[in-house]
Amino acid sequence: MTDQLRVPYEGLKAFIQSCFMAEGIPKADAEIVGRLMAEADLNGSDGHGVFRLVQYIERLRVGGMTNTPNITVVKERAAMALVDGDNGLGHLAVNRAVEIAMQKAETTGVAWVGTRMSNHAGPAGLYARMPLKKDMIGIYMAVGSANHLPPWGGTEMLLSTNPIAVAVPTADEPPIVLDMATTVAAYGKVKTKAQRGEPMPEGWMIDRQGQPLTDPTKANDGFLLPIGGAKGYGLALIFGLLAGTLNSAAFGRDVVDFNADAKSLTNTGQLIIAVSVEAFCDVDAFKQSTDAVIRDLRASPTLPNFDEIRLPGERAYAVRLDNEKNGIPVHGALLEKLNNLANELGIQRLS
Amino acid sequence: MTDQLRVPYEGLKAFIQSCFMAEGIPKADAEIVGRLMAEADLNGSDGHGVFRLVQYIERLRVGGMTNTPNITVVKERAAMALVDGDNGLGHLAVNRAVEIAMQKAETTGVAWVGTRMSNHAGPAGLYARMPLKKDMIGIYMAVGSANHLPPWGGTEMLLSTNPIAVAVPTADEPPIVLDMATTVAAYGKVKTKAQRGEPMPEGWMIDRQGQPLTDPTKANDGFLLPIGGAKGYGLALIFGLLAGTLNSAAFGRDVVDFNADAKSLTNTGQLIIAVSVEAFCDVDAFKQSTDAVIRDLRASPTLPNFDEIRLPGERAYAVRLDNEKNGIPVHGALLEKLNNLANELGIQRLS
Numbered sequence: 001m002t003d004q005l006r007v008p009y010e011g012l013k014a015f016i017q018s019c020f021m022a023e024g025i026p027k028a029d030a031e032i033v034g035r036l037m038a039e040a041d042l043n044g045s046d047g048h049g050v051f052r053l054v055q056y057i058e059r060l061r062v063g064g065m066t067n068t069p070n071i072t073v074v075k076e077r078a079a080m081a082l083v084d085g086d087n088g089l090g091h092l093a094v095n096r097a098v099e100i101a102m103q104k105a106e107t108t109g110v111a112w113v114g115t116r117m118s119n120h121a122g123p124a125g126l127y128a129r130m131p132l133k134k135d136m137i138g139i140y141m142a143v144g145s146a147n148h149l150p151p152w153g154g155t156e157m158l159l160s161t162n163p164i165a166v167a168v169p170t171a172d173e174p175p176i177v178l179d180m181a182t183t184v185a186a187y188g189k190v191k192t193k194a195q196r197g198e199p200m201p202e203g204w205m206i207d208r209q210g211q212p213l214t215d216p217t218k219a220n221d222g223f224l225l226p227i228g229g230a231k232g233y234g235l236a237l238i239f240g241l242l243a244g245t246l247n248s249a250a251f252g253r254d255v256v257d258f259n260a261d262a263k264s265l266t267n268t269g270q271l272i273i274a275v276s277v278e279a280f281c282d283v284d285a286f287k288q289s290t291d292a293v294i295r296d297l298r299a300s301p302t303l304p305n306f307d308e309i310r311l312p313g314e315r316a317y318a319v320r321l322d323n324e325k326n327g328i329p330v331h332g333a334l335l336e337k338l339n340n341l342a343n344e345l346g347i348q349r350l351s
Numbered sequence: 352m353t354d355q356l357r358v359p360y361e362g363l364k365a366f367i368q369s370c371f372m373a374e375g376i377p378k379a380d381a382e383i384v385g386r387l388m389a390e391a392d393l394n395g396s397d398g399h400g401v402f403r404l405v406q407y408i409e410r411l412r413v414g415g416m417t418n419t420p421n422i423t424v425v426k427e428r429a430a431m432a433l434v435d436g437d438n439g440l441g442h443l444a445v446n447r448a449v450e451i452a453m454q455k456a457e458t459t460g461v462a463w464v465g466t467r468m469s470n471h472a473g474p475a476g477l478y479a480r481m482p483l484k485k486d487m488i489g490i491y492m493a494v495g496s497a498n499h500l501p502p503w504g505g506t507e508m509l510l511s512t513n514p515i516a517v518a519v520p521t522a523d524e525p526p527i528v529l530d531m532a533t534t535v536a537a538y539g540k541v542k543t544k545a546q547r548g549e550p551m552p553e554g555w556m557i558d559r560q561g562q563p564l565t566d567p568t569k570a571n572d573g574f575l576l577p578i579g580g581a582k583g584y585g586l587a588l589i590f591g592l593l594a595g596t597l598n599s600a601a602f603g604r605d606v607v608d609f610n611a612d613a614k615s616l617t618n619t620g621q622l623i624i625a626v627s628v629e630a631f632c633d634v635d636a637f638k639q640s641t642d643a644v645i646r647d648l649r650a651s652p653t654l655p656n657f658d659e660i661r662l663p664g665e666r667a668y669a670v671r672l673d674n675e676k677n678g679i680p681v682h683g684a685l686l687e688k689l690n691n692l693a694n695e696l697g698i699q700r701l702s
Contacts, residue, residue, distance in 0.1 A: 108459060110461065300509060
């Protein structure tokens, strides 16, 4: 087993596309999802890119997701739309939502587009970044695909890590891209700790008595903690209402754990807001101002134990540059799974 | 000195209005600000209502704020506007912004209105709540009026507690109103601890060596901590860019500490988003769904040391009902200040 391969973006994209086409997904759709999943990996969101391919294909095969969705706009006004993803891959519904939002915002200045009957669509930052190319700010929220968070003070897991991502254009600095769960740690980080046999730091999870839980193999006996206690719980609730309930998508008790159940409809909801900077002010002046803020923050003296001040999105940007140059790292265990899939589908292996 | 008076909402509103009129503020404007400041107190935001009156009047008198602003819309598209507050009371600029946002959202579904050349406008929740009466969701963000937060890992206070408030309509339950600073504690809470001679809990502030700071009288030797570490820093940065930089308002290094400096222009920026529920789905169905989520959360079993699950806005709602019935509490020291002001302005005292 090769320990790690670094696959060029184009190669990874083509591989994902081929897999989906072999599963009966139309070429145009397979191309979109291939591009978005490979881009997630390019940006270093390696828990949300090709890592999910086998899981998505399993869901398509058992009927939990449709491979030829008829994606439609079911509600529309000048500055909003609601996209029904018809239970296809979430990337298709959200990609359509972002395109509509950018198109509307070009005229109206701001547009808000929601999705329902969507599915897991990869990392939040992927979609918040899309409006940047039009000099727009992107804001994305989603209902997470499994409930791991109780209300503050409670023990029933009715909420997910409902993430938010916001991307802001810059001039010479890397774009600001905040991409965060409303919990201290995303659930994927807990799984990574378990895989590596490492304890979790205190503050990530508590057990049913409210005591710190640091053994990641016992994650099922406890809950994630929201950021800022009641505040993070409030944010998870609000993002869920906006991305879920408002779109007539699942939220709260109705959320299906897509890791545990590949068959049930998830009715996932997301939302994207596109904000045209040009509507508010001179675009170049805005970008220069954003750069100035970044440089002021970065120039702050640091506390002991900190080497530097980081900006949201800076690490992802550095990873992207490295991955563009050296290829996207695909680790051994994942590589083996992907090559097995390729063999099964009769398409070319990654290595 | 009376220890506490409970003043009816109408009386407090009329008192504030009279003070501003005596200061040369036109009646229509004084009425708006009186209503909004009294409503802040009615909702229990007692650090952001009439408590600020003396400070606002001081700022008007020394020329840091204008009493006859010409508030104008300087940018406009179908779903956005930018309001220039002409350095009048912040309540006037934001009130205008919310009115425009609601009006636009009625047609476009969603509207986003920013302010610049505004000033401190009271609690965030006050403005997020306004769209509720039109069955709209309100989202409000602001650049805080003093920098107490360094970037994560840094020591230079370049950021404020930049708050967000979101209000969501309900059927029979109290509306959900999340109103939060992006720091663990708002700076006002630190000041309250100092007044009461109580220590702060660990986690509110750190000193310049990164050690916990619990003595509130030493607040000037340390910094507030953001919620969730780097995440809260990211949120404070994003809210500042959206409410400040995008509106050509002050953010970062340019923020004037309005507690320390009553003369300098603050060029405060805020933003409001109004989202028409009707554009997305049946309004009654949405409200019923929101109620169902609230009841599910409230019914969760609790952790040891928790008596109940609370929803954002629930406490404020209970306080409001009590204040409507029994009057708004005005404590002794504040009452004395307000009555001195009344004597000076030749208007009727509160007691």
